[in-house]
Amino acid sequence: MDHNNFDLNARRKLLHERKRQRQKRFRIIILSIPLLILSITITVIMLNRNNTVATFNLAIPKVEEKEIYTVCLDPGHGDWDYGAISPNGTAEKDITLAISLKLGKLLEEDGSFKVIYTRATDTMDWIETSNDSLKERIKISKLCNADIFVSIHCNYSSDSNDVSGVETWYNPSNDSSLNLAKYLQQALIDLDYTTNRGLKSYVPGEELAVLELNTSTSALIELGFLTNSSDEKYLTSDLGQSNCANALYNAIVEYRADTNE
Secondary structure, three states, X not given: OOHHHOOHHHHHXXXXXXXXXXXXXXXXXXXXXXXXXXXXXXXXXXXXXXXXXXXXXXXXXXXXXXXXEEEEEXXXXXXXXXXOEOOOOOEHHXXXXXXXXHHHHXXXXXXXXXXXXXXXXXXXXXXXXXXXXXXXXXHHHHHOOOOEEEEEEEEOOOOOOOOOOEEEEEOOOOHHHHHHHHHHHHHHHOOOOOOEEEXXXXXXXOOOHHHHOOOOEEEEEEEEXXXXXXXXXXXXXXXXXXXXXXXXXXXXXXXXXXXXO
């Protein structure tokens, strides 16, 4: 290289010009990045616009929440109050509790029912009289603001051991009580384990307290006669109790669906 012909100022100008060009290109790139990102975003949105809803539904299925429905189950009698007793010594209080607990379990497993028991064991040592017991059962139903109240009992005949059958009682001044009773009665009749004694309503002077004084839609079931050997055999069997519980569960589900339409 001929150092004598080297022009330092020209070299400096050339380097300065190159530096300026690099800075210009860098500024252009920096300014272009946001525009590029915005362009890509808009393109993606437009390409997926028609698929957004379908993709969301597939990824996150819509789950319908079930409204909680409170059922107050009332196993008749209990503790010192045996209720009806069969010639074989079968106590009404034991059958009503067993079936109520099976029914309550089915309702709880459904996930859309809250179950309240007027008693869940055979102990009621805080209650001294039958009248106190009835008042307490009604009080429990009111306090839990039950949607429906289902009282479960067994019958007894002092006239003949041949008398059999299932019957359901309702409050004659409450149409909802009648409707509930219809569902419960029909579900048990469909099991075909005994005769159909139909729906019953009390007359003035012979009111059933758990129906008359209850603020919840209520019904009282007499599952059968413990004085009848066929009814007693069915109601004391595990199969019979499970069948009754399942039938009553289905009746309650159907009644609720009917009233929510």
